[in-house]
Amino acid sequence: MIEQHLTLDDMPLFTKLRMTAFGEAVIEIANDPACDTWSFSQKIRHALEKEAQARGERRMLKLLKASRAPNPAACVEDVHSLDGRTLNRDVVARLAACRWVEQTTNLLILGSSSVGKSYLAQALVNAACRRDYTAAYYRLDDLANQLAVYQHxxxxxxxFLEHLHSCDVLILDDFLTTPITSETGVCPVNGVWGPAVFMS
Structure with missing residues (x-):
C-alpha cells in the first residue's frame, strides 16, 4: 500500500469536526521530516496541545468580548509604575493572579483623573478572562441608564440582573463620581454578587 501523507486538502474534514488546530498540527507533523523520529503518542499529544491552546484562546476572546471592556487588549504586562503612583509591579502581579476573585474580595482603585485607573481595571478583566473567569464592565451611569429602562x-x-449576578467579576467605573441610584447602590453590595472592582 502506497503511503499517502496528509495535506492541506484534508483540512476541510478537520474543520468540519471543529478540530482545525489539531488538523493543522497533524498535517505539519506529517510533512516535516524533523518529526519522523517522534513516537505516535508524541505526535498526537503535540496536536492535542495545539488544539487545546487554540480553544483556550477562542474561549478567552469570547469572554473578553462578553465583558464589554472598552479596551479588551489591555493587559497587566503593559501596566507601568510611574513616579507619583503607589502601584508597583509586585502588587500588579498579585492582582493578575486573581486570588482576589477566588477569595471573593472587592477591589477599590483610587486615583486622580488620567492616571490609568480604567486601564488597570481592564487589564484585570483581561487577566481574569485568561483564567476562564467571566466579567462584566460598566460605567456606573451606563449601568444606571440600563436599569432605568426596565420596569421593576x-x-x-x-x-439582565441575572446576567450580572452570574458573572465572576463585576467592574464599575466612575464609582462615586456619578450619582448612585437606589438600583445601582444595591446591585454590587446585595450579598449575592461575586467580587467587584470599583474605580473612582
Whole structure:
C-alpha cells in the first residue's frame, strides 16, 4: 500500500469536526521530516496541545468580548509604575493572579483623573478572562441608564440582573463620581454578587 501523507486538502474534514488546530498540527507533523523520529503518542499529544491552546484562546476572546471592556487588549504586562503612583509591579502581579476573585474580595482603585485607573481595571478583566473567569464592565451611569429602562418586574430587567449576578467579576467605573441610584447602590453590595472592582 502506497503511503499517502496528509495535506492541506484534508483540512476541510478537520474543520468540519471543529478540530482545525489539531488538523493543522497533524498535517505539519506529517510533512516535516524533523518529526519522523517522534513516537505516535508524541505526535498526537503535540496536536492535542495545539488544539487545546487554540480553544483556550477562542474561549478567552469570547469572554473578553462578553465583558464589554472598552479596551479588551489591555493587559497587566503593559501596566507601568510611574513616579507619583503607589502601584508597583509586585502588587500588579498579585492582582493578575486573581486570588482576589477566588477569595471573593472587592477591589477599590483610587486615583486622580488620567492616571490609568480604567486601564488597570481592564487589564484585570483581561487577566481574569485568561483564567476562564467571566466579567462584566460598566460605567456606573451606563449601568444606571440600563436599569432605568426596565420596569421593576420586567422579565428583561430580571434577565439582565441575572446576567450580572452570574458573572465572576463585576467592574464599575466612575464609582462615586456619578450619582448612585437606589438600583445601582444595591446591585454590587446585595450579598449575592461575586467580587467587584470599583474605580473612582
Amino acid at each position: 418586574q420586567d422579565p428583561a430587567r430580571l434577565k
